[in-house]
Amino acid sequence: MEYREIGKTGKQASVIGLGCEHLDGKSYDQVKETIDAALEHGVNLMDVFMPGTEVRENIAKALGNRRDQVMLQGHIGSTNLNMQYDISRDLPVVKRYFEELLKIFGYIDFGMMFFIDSEQDYKNVFETDFAAYVERLKQQGDIRHIGFSSHNPETAMKVIHTGVPEMMMFSINPAFDMLSSQASIFECLDHGFQSGAFNGIDPIRAELYKLCNQKQIGITVMKTYGGGKLLSPEHTPYSRPMTPPQCIHYALSRPAVASVLAGCKTRDEVSDTMSYLLAADTEKDYTWIYNEVHSVFQGNCVYCGHCQPCPSGIEIAAVNKYLDIARLDQEAVPPSIRSHYQSLLHGGDECVACGSCEERCPFGVPIIKNMMEAASLLGKGRTFPV
CATH class of the missing domain: 3.20.20.100 (NADP-dependent oxidoreductase domain)
Incomplete structure (x- = not known):
């Protein structure tokens, strides 16, 4: 050492x-x-x-x-x-x-x-x-x-x-x-x-x-x-x-x-x-x-958890992680990823779009948008407030 x-x-x-x-x-x-x-x-x-x-x-x-x-x-x-x-x-x-x-x-x-x-x-x-x-x-x-x-x-x-x-x-x-x-x-x-x-x-x-x-x-x-x-x-x-x-x-x-x-x-x-x-x-x-040289980390989740706590109890980093994997091939999302996502206590469909997570995020991740996308790709959708 x-x-x-x-x-x-x-x-x-x-x-x-x-x-x-x-x-x-x-x-x-x-x-x-x-x-x-x-x-x-x-x-x-x-x-x-x-x-x-x-x-x-x-x-x-x-x-x-x-x-x-x-x-x-x-x-x-x-x-x-x-x-x-x-x-x-x-x-x-x-x-x-x-x-x-x-x-x-x-x-x-x-x-x-x-x-x-x-x-x-x-x-x-x-x-x-x-x-x-x-x-x-x-x-x-x-x-x-x-x-x-x-x-x-x-x-x-x-x-x-x-x-x-x-x-x-x-x-x-x-x-x-x-x-x-x-x-x-x-x-x-x-x-x-x-x-x-x-x-x-x-x-x-x-x-x-x-x-x-x-x-x-x-x-x-x-x-x-x-x-x-x-x-x-x-x-x-x-x-x-x-x-x-x-x-x-x-x-x-x-x-x-x-x-x-x-x-x-x-x-x-x-x-x-x-x-x-x-x-x-x-x-x-x-x-x-x-x-x-790329500046691609701006706007990308690195799963640090600083967006927490979520008033709806969503594990935001976990949702983003599964979403990133799902995005690789949206037409053939691995069943295991869908299963992991759906086993979460609270999914992206429970987002109330309060914005507190985005205020906390050091990297400017569009979390509300990601929660909506995760609900669409990985689980049952819901209506999000504008």
Whole structure:
């Protein structure tokens, strides 16, 4: 395993960490198998954003007396209301869920202010007592460092300028920004992009990376594979799918990045991910994508779940996932996909078109339209309000 400093925290993180969200709902034996495999490979950073009690307890039990061998990212404001993951800034609710996390793990290494994407998210954190609560947690030693998670570079920069966070969790993959591996990242960021090293990179994201370097804000990476779409022959935005080593290498080559958090749920998946560490340079090379710059992720679901909760109880990411598969051949939808869709407690036909999901979505997915299409392709239709 290789290790990198996380900004100015003084902590060293394994360049590949474990995103534990896919362990949610799995048996204790499977959780322990995955945790054991990660530790055997030298992983020392894990993200536990999930607010469910069972998955938290399973992870803590699997770690056992090895708790101090890992650093945990625990998210402040991630809640589980009405059996659905949600974001809350209501302090009594926030405290209840985070203090349960503290009780289970003892302390949290990186207390992450959860999902600060919009101007309203920013105000709800920094113009209320929320941020003060987070700072008290650090003063008390309950958290060792303050971080935050975001998908929005403009908002992320605003958060960094407050001086409160020391690191952030951010979504990075080649579909979101494009930068030549042949270029000196730091030179380009310091002196501009006239050299042509940047091909289609969003200038705001480039400015965010520059700011992280200047302020020593360490980055841990989510969405490395773009919800799996970069690896999929059917859904890749490029002429061919990328490989996990290429995606990991891309993220690790971004400025200020310390660790890529891979979402593994079995020992085999951990081993497959760790093959990056032994991969040859040719296996990591992603330069072929530079002639294929696409912005296709805007408007496409990556199944992140930030659209939840749905007032009708619809599992929006699951509906979108089945819809994406159905779209590949609308005249021959696999029976298994139709069956999986129809086994959901609530389908797209129950959408009331309130729009709250679209307001939450970081990628501008036309969710209401998708729910209508899913109902048409996969299940019984209904009349949607205009």
